[in-house]
Amino acid sequence: MERLTEWGLVVEKEQREYHGRGGSHARAWALTERGTEFCDDYLDTPESAFVSPEDAVALDERLSTLENDVEQMKAVIVKIAVHTGTLTEDQAENLLKE
Numbered sequence: 115m116e117r118l119t120e121w122g123l124v125v126e127k128e129q130r131e132y133h134g135r136g137g138s139h140a141r142a143w144a145l146t147e148r149g150t151e152f153c154d155d156y157l158d159t160p161e162s163a164f165v166s167p168e169d170a171v172a173l174d175e176r177l178s179t180l181e182n183d184v185e186q187m188k189a190v191i192v193k194i195a196v197h198t199g200t201l202t203e204d205q206a207e208n209l210l211k212e
Contacts, residue, residue, distance in 0.1 A: 122148045125143065127142040193206070
């Protein structure tokens with residue numbers, strides 16, 4: 115509920131509600147206008163359209179691998195450029211800082 119509140123989809127109602135199952139009055143939540151729009155737009159979306167948490171982790175790992183590969187290739191290309199005289203040491207240092 116905390117995350118839904120952060121996203122502006124729900125708000126805690128001021129009054130608590132009793133639902134007949136014993137105990138004290140429970141916290142009650144209401145959809146915000148944004149939450150209502152979200153439900154209207156996405157509740158009928160097929161589950162296959164959403165990315166699973168496992169898929170998100172796998173994509174994050176792939177992205178990290180690609181970023182590391184690009185940095186390694188950049189370093190090699192800059193090193194080649196310095197050895198061929200295309201770049202100075204200072205230019206190479208500046209490029210590798212980016």
